[in-house]
Each structure stands twice: as C-alpha cells, then as structure tokens.
Amino acid sequence: MRDLAARFVRHHADTLFGIHLAHAHFAVPDKTVLLGVNHETPHCRWANATTFQAIDLNNVHGHVFVLTDHGFHPYEYQASPVPDLPQVEDTFLAELAGFLSRNKLETVVGLQIIDRHPFHMLELVLPQGTVMLDVSNANGCVPTRQTGWKFEVENGEVRVYQANEVHGQTRTGHEVYNKGDPHPRLETLQDLEDVLAKAGILFAA
Known part of the structure; x- marks a missing residue:
C-alpha cells in the first residue's frame, strides 16, 4: 500500500484521488449508468441507475474508475462540476496503470x-x-468492510488513511430491502427518506 501511496504523492494526486475497492452490488441496466447525487437533508450520497437522457452532461464527471484495456474507465458517475486537475502530473495515470x-x-x-x-x-x-448515509443519521447500522483509502504527507512521511466510506450493515444485512419483495418507489428524495424510515434506518429529523 505504501508503494501505491508514494505514487499518488509524487504526482501531486493525493489531494484529489484515492483508491477504492472495486465492487458491484447489481448489474446496471442497459442504457443507464450509476449516477450519484449529494443531498444535505438527510446528509447522504444517493447513487441510482440513471438513463443517459436524464443526465446533464454539463454537470457530471466520473467518480470511480477501473483500469481496462482502453485506460481508466468510470463505472460510477457524480452529478457535480468537473473537479480542477491542474496540479496532477500528466504521467500519473500511466504510471498508476502500470x-x-x-x-x-x-x-x-x-x-x-x-x-x-x-x-x-x-x-x-x-x-x-x-x-x-451519514452515520449520525443511520439508526441501528454498523460498519463492516472498509472500501476506500486516501493518502497524505505528514511530517515528510507518506501516510495511508482509511477514507470515511465503509460498507454498512443493518439488523438484517447490507441491503435495505428484502430480495424478492416488490421494489419500493424510489423517484424522489422524499421516497428515499420514506424507504429508510420504514426500514427503521433513518433517524427522524
């Protein structure tokens, strides 16, 4: 891990990028991508399978990338302006890929x-x-598997830190709903709040 961290720091990529345990929970339907949107109340990042037509291409960027034969390819996107990349050295991605x-x-x-x-x-x-979901709003949930790490320089030494994102588990498992049950309506933020509240996960405001 320290060899990997040193590459991020050497190329000034540590303030923007970290590493993520590549994983998927379901097959994304055709003609959709997994798009994350940040919300303040409740504080969360909700990522949905979203059709191409519903995406504002002026307000989206890749969020998590995996290495393919054609370079780094995003498998999850974020609805927000493209982050500033001026300090990341041009050779970073090629060296990381190698x-x-x-x-x-x-x-x-x-x-x-x-x-x-x-x-x-x-x-x-x-x-x-x-x-x-912010842990302060997550009733009865516990962390399980760490999924992300970030890197920093502290007192001249490269440090590896756990990112603030981990898999969570409810009383019944990692999933909010029971497989086989009809999918709940999830079209708006209010729908999400209702589903989480019904499952006993979301603390009342």
Missing part, C-alpha cells in the same frame, strides 16, 4: 475522486442503487 497491471490489481482496485468531508458515511444497498 503498477496495477504488474501487480494484477486491475479488477481489485479502482481510482476514486475523494470527498474530503469530515463525515463518516455508511453504504447501504437499495433496489438499483446505493446510498451513502
């Missing part, structure tokens, strides 16, 4: 644009989506 390939990590580790917020978030699975 490192992952040599160590056979292409399908294990993804590249993630990190959110340096101070909040700890738990990821739960929804029908055709996920929600990263």
Whole structure:
C-alpha cells in the first residue's frame, strides 16, 4: 500500500484521488449508468441507475474508475462540476496503470475522486442503487468492510488513511430491502427518506 501511496504523492494526486475497492452490488441496466447525487437533508450520497437522457452532461464527471484495456474507465458517475486537475502530473495515470497491471490489481482496485468531508458515511444497498448515509443519521447500522483509502504527507512521511466510506450493515444485512419483495418507489428524495424510515434506518429529523 505504501508503494501505491508514494505514487499518488509524487504526482501531486493525493489531494484529489484515492483508491477504492472495486465492487458491484447489481448489474446496471442497459442504457443507464450509476449516477450519484449529494443531498444535505438527510446528509447522504444517493447513487441510482440513471438513463443517459436524464443526465446533464454539463454537470457530471466520473467518480470511480477501473483500469481496462482502453485506460481508466468510470463505472460510477457524480452529478457535480468537473473537479480542477491542474496540479496532477500528466504521467500519473500511466504510471498508476502500470503498477496495477504488474501487480494484477486491475479488477481489485479502482481510482476514486475523494470527498474530503469530515463525515463518516455508511453504504447501504437499495433496489438499483446505493446510498451513502451519514452515520449520525443511520439508526441501528454498523460498519463492516472498509472500501476506500486516501493518502497524505505528514511530517515528510507518506501516510495511508482509511477514507470515511465503509460498507454498512443493518439488523438484517447490507441491503435495505428484502430480495424478492416488490421494489419500493424510489423517484424522489422524499421516497428515499420514506424507504429508510420504514426500514427503521433513518433517524427522524
């Protein structure tokens, strides 16, 4: 991990990028992508399978990337302006790709644009989506598997830190709903709040 961290720091990529444990919870339907949107009340990041036509191409960017034969390809997107990349050196992606390939990590580790917020978030699975929920709002949920790491320089030394995002588990598992049950309506933020409240997960405001 320290060899990987040193590459991020050397190329000045540590303030923007971290690494993410590449994983998927469901097959994204054809002609859709997984698009995350941040919300303040409740504080969460809700990622849904979203049709191409519904995406504002002027307000979207890749969020998590995996290495393919054609370079780094996003498998999850974020609805927000493209982040500023001026300080990241041009050779960073090529060197990182070489490192992952040599160590056979292409399908294990993804590249993630990190959110340096101070909040700890738990990821739960929804029908055709996920929600990263602030732990202060997550009733009866516990962290399970760490999914992200970030890198910093402290007193001249490269440090590896856990990112503030982990898998969360409810009383019944990682998923908010029971497989086989009819999918709940999930079209608006209010729908999401209702589903989480019904499952006993979301604290009342």
